Amino acid sequence: MADRPHVLLSVATSIDGCIDDTSPQRLLLSNAADFDRVDQLRAESDAILIGGNTVRTDDPRLLVNSPARRAARVAAGKPEHPLKVTVTAGGELGPELRFWHSGGGKVVYTTDAGAARLRPVLAGTAGLAEVVGLGETVDFGPMLDDLAERGVRRLMVEGGGRIHTQFLAQGLADEVQWAVAPLLVGEAAAPRFVHPAEFPGGSTRRMRLLGASTVGDVVLLRYAPKEGALG
Template identity: 65%
Template sequence: MTRPHVLLSVAMSVDGYIDDASPERLRLSDAADFDRVDQVRADSDAILIGAETLRRDNPRLLVDSADRRAARIAVGKPEYPLKITVTARGDLDPALRFWHHGGAKLVYTTDAGATRLADSLSGLADVVPLGADLDFAALLDDLGRRGIGRLMVEGGTRIHTAFLAADLADELHLAVAPLLVGDSHAPRFLDPASYPGAPHRRMHLADVTQIGDVAVLRYLPKAMHP
């Protein structure tokens, strides 16, 4: 059994924020970068998003391009990647758009969260308990057993932090927008954590691409740069 290749994808401001503190979502990327993200989604077997981001942004989390969806079908893949969310408490509203668009959905949660979600998400998603606490290594093991080869993780802060702190990320796509947020109440890309080798372990910078006014940095977290 092989765990999936884990790709973290995030857009952030120059000062490290992934949103502002207003009720409206801050658009950090431009149209060209959103199209790039759509291609990464289309190339993935599954897309994962945290419950907090799900509640805050209420995304559909789809591959928007009809041509890309058709290309997936042409090679024998489902039209949409598997959509996954992670929640410890199980407080997810069944009315969220996430459940009512795209293909199959999966929820990873705790034993207590699974009990809470058993009825509310019946017919909308498969609910998988991971034990008393969320175990992201066990999550990847389960996805490997399900045949998922490539997992795209779209956040938010706690989810990205968990994957990097546990050394479970194989690739990081960091889109840096030419904006400054400067609000301590706004969410940042990462929380403080005990990251492997920090602060001396250097990631390998595999690629830098300019897309409009956005710089996309592709890092390989496990490939240490001397």
């Protein structure tokens, strides 16, 4: 079995830990320089993963935006864009979403029941995505094993909160890059970076800080979740 990919969680939040507000428009937390930093991370990745709820809510194209970075990927023998990956338990993803209609390959990981629902819609003659059933539940470990077999060595995870929480709770994240924007959302119903869960080591475990820097008015914090010390 191939080694599992290096898993990088990439997130931008407000100071109070929100990844969005409750308005119909997406809240832009990053500035132009930070968006460019994220584009570089995408260009360096073999695959980019988001949850099914993020696909439905934001309907992102999830592409490398810089022509120069796309050209560099092609020159290195890679696809122009990383593999796009999503995870859904119920399989409630329609074929009209922009996610399927741009970029290169797409893979959906779901339950066996979700796969039965999605394959007629996305796979086969539709040719929009490969659908992989992982059993009664979506286990992130076997998902990473399958991505490794596909040649994915570096996986970038862009959310949402439930997905980030699962990677952290299962001890599967190698790095967190967290951009903190200088604003407060203050809404109890706003989506959060991390949800309540049982995390490895609990509240006594301190992650190793890899670096802290500023990107315009955003502060970028980098942590290694697997390298924390138990207090």
